[in-house]
Amino acid sequence: MSTIPEQNPLLELSPQDLRAHAAAALTRARERSVALTDAVDDEDLVRQHSKLMSPLVWDLAHIGSQEELWLVRDVGGREPLRPDIDDLYDAFQHARADRPALPLLGPAEARAYVREVREKAFDVLETAPMEGRRLTESAFAFGMITQHEQQHDETMLATHQLRKGEPVLHAPEPPRAPARKLPAEVLVPGGRFTMGTTAEPWALDNERPAHEVDVPAFVLDTAPVTCGAYVEFLESGGYHDQRFWSEPGWAYRQEHDITAPRFWRREPDGWWRTRFGVRERVPENEPVVHVSYYEAEAYTRWAGKRLPTEAEWEKAARHDPESGRSRRFPWGDEEPTAEHANLGQRHLRAAEAGAYPAGASPLGVHQLIGDVWEWTSTGFHGYPGFAAFPYREYSEVFFGPEYKILRGGSFGTDAAAIRGTFRNWDYPIRRQIFSGFRCARDPRPGEAG
Secondary structure, X not given: OOOOOOOOHHHHOOHHHHHHHHHXXXXXXXXXXXXXXXXXXXXXXXXXXXXXOOOHHHHHHHHHHHHHHXXXXXXXXXXXXXXXXXXXXXXXXXXXXXXXXXXXXXXXXXXXXXXXXXXXXXXXXXXXXXXXXOOOHHHHHHHHHHHHHHHHHHXXXXXXXXXXXXXXXXXXXXXXXXXXXXXXXXXXXXXXXXXXXXOOOOOOHHHXXXXXXXXXXXXXXXXXXXXXXXXXXXXXXXXXXXXXXXXXXXXXXXXXXXXXXXXXXXXXXEEEEEEOOEEEEOOOOOEOOOOOHHHHHHHHHHOOOEOOOXXXXXXXXXXXXXXXXXXXXXXXXXXXXXXXXXXXXXXXXXXXXXXXXXXXXXXXXXOOOOOOEEEEEEEEOOOOOOOOOOOHHHOHHHOEEEXXXXXXXXXXXXXXXXXXXXXXXXXXXOOOOOEEOOOEEOOOOOOOO
């Protein structure tokens, strides 16, 4: 295994350049938050479109509340702006289903609040030290808040997918895949690799620390499972054949009469879906999205395969067989661009399988970053040597087998909130998120060399 250290451009920046980088990241996140909330009227902002989601106006004020707590009060040592609303926007005190009944800030008040918080946060950023305290080292606190806002922006995007009515969000189409067809699978050689990170300045606690993992050889699909492939599973009766489902998955499918991915509908002329208010035919070559862990698991069994473990996924995404080192991303250490991956709500859909050849791994695995979150078979846990930071409620309180790990981000994930080490988690029943998957399998006799 290589001893070459992790590479990260943030580590080379001066304090002033770090401040500029953090300011740009915060500004990009706020522009997205404003676009998502300005796209609808006030009535829509306060409406709960699903009991799984908060009203959009709650998300907006919660973004401001967290920014005030960490940047204004903690890093800046400033007087609280609105201590009276701390409890209202504490996600652990109020379930999403109950939030509409709370005395929330109205749209105008919420917008004014987040603007005032941002002005004070920028004042703090101008003089905050970039060293000497773990929370401010390499502008970590500002990166944490950027990622928090972008994560809520993706949540708000999911709320937009759940809302009824005419389309209000618009974006250009993603690039088409080259005509050359991808190989279906690649063999990932066995051996040790470095999983997680110690050097990534804005990595969150559950990504740390870097540690060695021995991963036996496995075979991985070169692209996420497409809608066309998933239709074959549907048409073969896969949703009604208990052999392919786990016991809890089958029980959940029956109880809720789940017969297709969320937002899909069978019509006399084929499968259709609704995407951000647009009704369209299910596209054959796009990765399937809005499937639960249970659905993904059933498909892989039907296909004679399985879901990858989290360690397998990360090895495929980060390990460079030639140098032996772990990269930040499949393509290398540089930040994602529009040529590498479908990220940041640049498009309002996943791109066709193979549409980002510049983002492929050294072994030829495509779209590991962006397009759809990918379910893995691993439950959420801390790495060896895990230490909660800066608070237990970010990760530690969720550790346990009831959550499953998702990797790689989606078209709704911003580049600031994704990397090869980033870990997402959710209940295996979740389908409103932008989740898909790819298949893995054990090598056949003689296949691994």
